Amino acid sequence: MTQPLAGKIALVAGATRGAGRQIAVQLGAAGATVYATGRSSRAGRSEMDRPETIEETAELVTAAGGTGIAVRVDHLVPEQVRDLAARIDAEQGRLDVLVNDIWGGDPLVTWDKPVWEQPLEAGFRTLRLAVDTHIITSHFALPLLIRRPGGLVVEIGDGTKAYNDENYRLSVFYDLAKVSVNRLAFTQAHELKPHGGTAVALTPGWIRSEAMLEHFGVTEETWRDGAATDPNFLISETPAFVGRAVAALAADEDRARWNGKSVDAGTLSKVYGFTDLDGSQPEGFRYITEVVDAGKPADVTGYR
Numbered sequence: 001m002t003q004p005l006a007g008k009i010a011l012v013a014g015a016t017r018g019a020g021r022q023i024a025v026q027l028g029a030a031g032a033t034v035y036a037t038g039r040s041s042r043a044g045r046s047e048m049d050r051p052e053t054i055e056e057t058a059e060l061v062t063a064a065g066g067t068g069i070a071v072r073v074d075h076l077v078p079e080q081v082r083d084l085a086a087r088i089d090a091e092q093g094r095l096d097v098l099v100n101d102i103w104g105g106d107p108l109v110t111w112d113k114p115v116w117e118q119p120l121e122a123g124f125r126t127l128r129l130a131v132d133t134h135i136i137t138s139h140f141a142l143p144l145l146i147r148r149p150g151g152l153v154v155e156i157g158d159g160t161k162a163y164n165d166e167n168y169r170l171s172v173f174y175d176l177a178k179v180s181v182n183r184l185a186f187t188q189a190h191e192l193k194p195h196g197g198t199a200v201a202l203t204p205g206w207i208r209s210e211a212m213l214e215h216f217g218v219t220e221e222t223w224r225d226g227a228a229t230d231p232n233f234l235i236s237e238t239p240a241f242v243g244r245a246v247a248a249l250a251a252d253e254d255r256a257r258w259n260g261k262s263v264d265a266g267t268l269s270k271v272y273g274f275t276d277l278d279g280s281q282p283e284g285f286r287y288i289t290e291v292v293d294a295g296k297p298a299d300v301t302g303y304r
Helices: 018-029 056-063 078-092 120-145 160-165 172-195 210-216 223-226 231-235 239-251 265-272 285-290
Strands: 009-013 033-040 067-072 098-102 152-156 198-203 262-264
Touching: 009 018, 009 078, 009 120, 009 160, 018 056, 018 067, 018 098, 018 152, 018 239, 018 265, 033 056, 033 198, 056 067, 078 120, 098 120, 098 239, 098 262, 120 152, 120 172, 152 172, 152 239, 160 172, 160 285, 172 198, 172 262, 198 239, 210 223, 223 231, 239 265, 262 265, 262 285, 265 285
Parallel strands: 009 033, 009 098, 033 067, 098 152, 152 198, 198 262
Antiparallel strands: none
16 A cells, blocks of 8 residues: 655644544555644543543554554643644654644534523633634644645634535534634635645535434444434545545645635545545535535435
């Protein structure tokens, strides 16, 4: 198996579970050394209170063919992120890929309530977890990334720019968080361009994270049974799909063509030719826009 990212150094900030975990794993499968960070470790859980740990992610990266390094970091604490960047510098002397996938706001979000019924403290912490963490991480990591031309920053969000600009996202705080992530990629694209770097906003479609599988009462082996609850669930994808999208971007010598763009994993799969684990290429956001938002009956024909 070829490893186009052999010798490359990546930091996946927010790699404990879901998209972040599989982004780290797929970068590892392509040969990269991956620093997997997050708050949930074998030493203790974050406020998400889930069992997945950064140590497990690092082990999966190594098993996939890369080198996984777990570092427990709270990306809201500048000193911890500063120390992380210093460690990467000391151990590797470079950084080629930064993935900002930090979120952690699920327990805090109040859905389908107007702003005057939203709890402010929880809402503002959601924004801090979703936006401040990304800015803090870029502040300390980008000086390392721009040492060599060709560095890549990927901001992981929920929804492309076009989708987020046209659709209310069920909560003022969640909406602001996801719009902000797209804008962060746009602004960083401008700042990185003179240094030969690229920044991209990337979203999965309907991702079958650990929490999503539990919500539908299915496993990855029985996920299609989730269609009994919501037939649109058949458009969903594994976290590996967006992971392969990041790996494809990182391996693309012409990645600068995506600088400042907002794209989804399904679109990139058509460009680069990668598939989900089952060999399909689900176009989740095109489906959501053309079928779900349009009020059409659930039918994934032609979308995966």
